[in-house]
Amino acid sequence: MDRYPDKFDPQVMASAAFQRSHTGWLGLRYSDHGEDWVELELPWRADLLGDERRPVLASGPIISLVDMASGMAIWTAAGTFVQIATLDLRVDYNRPAREHASVFGRVRCYRRTRSAIFVNGIAHDGDIDDPIAHVAGVFMVIRPTKGDVRWKAS
């Protein structure tokens, strides 16, 4: 592939970026996206458990899931790749995930300024009306885009 889409495409990025590094180790998968939101899936896996007594996913991987979904929601809303750094990320755990269930992180970028970008979202295990967690985060723009910076799959 020698041509990349002009507009940031979370599905294209996921297919390349989730092959390796931390997101690859977690086994993250693209699930869905809209104009300003992205949903990723964290498949259930026995070595990602947070409680020896119950087969439910730990909360740590859920933070990684929503952190990644946050970045991709920002790039999707911006329509281009911008270098960002997570300033803070808050997760409120509403209930445990169901046993043996994949967890989905759905994050929306609701406000972008020159320097700060705001996101919120949920983690759920199949029903978006019954979240397992609520998420809020703020990101800083490291290098303001000049409109010609595009995400590349390399």
Added chain:
Amino acid sequence: MESLLTAYARSLGIRVAGESDGAPLLQIDFSSDVEGRPGAFHGGATAGLLETAGYAALRQRLRELGRDAALKPINITVEYLSAGLPQTSNARARIVRLGRRNANLVVEAWQSDTEKLIAMATMNVLIVDEE
């Protein structure tokens, strides 16, 4: 005896490296498994280290008090202070308040310079005592 580390934490490569100020000192080496943007820790892996250090400190304290309890996350806020470089990261928690039903913790993570934090977290944990 239940480990201070969850299956997730062990799988990611987090280890208990000793004690510091009465709390477990946790460490994780840099590897591809924790890499975010090239040559830096993924924010999620850093958060996992912080959260794991919080639970480890709380488990150890409850054990010292003879309390057998299940721990459930209420919330966590992670603040990122500087990029996690490709080197070993450390984390240690302070239990600010330990109550009957919940605990408030502050967790700090650093690399080679103990004075320069890479991230910190504030956590609330629900404690459910086993009868």
